[in-house]
Amino acid sequence: MIHGGGRRLRILARLAEGGDGATNHLCMVCAEVTGMTGAGIMLMSGDVHRGSVCTSSKVSDLIEQLQYSLGEGPCVDAYDCDRPVLEPDLVDASQRQWPAFAGPAIDAGVQAVFAFPLRVGAVRLGALNLHRDRVGPLTDEQHADALVMADVAAQAILVLQGGAPPGHLAAELEASADFQFEVHQAAGMVAAQLETSVAQALIRLRGHAFGHDRTLRDLAHDVVARKLRFEGPADENGP
């Protein structure tokens, strides 16, 4: 974790300019500093995928939603393997990995993805995702900047949480995040509808989302808005 002082200082200075302390600024700076089309931060806590800390654009948001729904993608791999995952050509990569993630991402204009683990010492927090709308690898400079950004972001997340009252999520973390609370509300509703556990309800929701090519978030929104109910055992066409 020893970095060239100049690079780190430059990045910290850029973070300090503007922004209201909330984390969406963090994601914007991540994208800007590395010269990428967009950035998103995936949060893992207690080994559970929690959602995103921030995203810098709609496409970054889609990338995070796809990974949350499908459980596969560059951030997921970067976290699981604890190393950067670099795919300068997503179309080429889609032949080899992320069968469900790659298609929708490419359709949305994503041509390259680069994910870096977020870590403070032995504490693993998730991953930073950078994407670009054209094919091509990161330059050495961009790669070095991304490593520092990931380090800074990891520390920032913990520092923000440190300021929260005990037992509560830090307001600054919650403000720009999508921790998928509607998905959990939907799981509670479906558990009541099916008279089953929330864990089972979540499995049903995931299965339905996958089978109907929807993100969990969109499906959960419909469930909470009472546009969709779940009844009885799962079958091919119904919920």
Next chain:
Amino acid sequence: MARETMLARTLVELADTLVADFDVVEALTLLTDRCVDVLDVGAAGLMLADADGELRVMASSSEAMRVLELFEVQNREGPCLDCFHTGQPVVNQDLADTTARWPRFSTEALAAGFQSVHALPMRLRGSVIGALNLFHVELGPMRPADVDAAQALADVATIAVLQHRAWREAQLLNEQLTNALNSRVVIEQAKGMVAEREGLAVDEAFNRLRNHARNHNLRLVDLARSIIDGGLPAEPLDPNPASGAT
């Protein structure tokens, strides 16, 4: 093994602790043992300041050393204390000449068979976190090369200790984050469950949960968890705030 090789190996082993989780006391004890071999001293010991700024004995290469270090701390007198408070090395102090400076400590250390003492600060930039004690059984000054080597060992140990503290704090903060998220998830799930069961909007379900928790002196997260785990409580949730406990 050649002295220089052992010094180099010790530095590498200490630096290695920077990339993995490690036991602080174990690493510092290793350091003091190696000091004796590498620096040709009779005994070595290490003290760190605690959160209140009080020095605590962390490691000693022998029991006699440990006893003397404790003596320094208890009597607030000795080379380690001077070194810690000034942040400067205390070098080549002949115990026969230090009776004015450290009256009680000098007597004890001489009685234990030591003749001269040194202490090197454990510091990083402005921060002094402790001191490394080195005691000789022979008279005569410590060679400058040995003083330099000792300071290098103290410096790497300082970085390792500070790094370990930072990582421990990160671990604690991550646990807080995980607990906060877990509580939130359970509450959101309960909101959904209550909304479905009672035919309410999710926000109204949340109000019911909050009022019920308040009226029955329950933590919201505990009420939520009991609903998720076992269904609704026996009595329906209070629709109104402050309806008074039975």
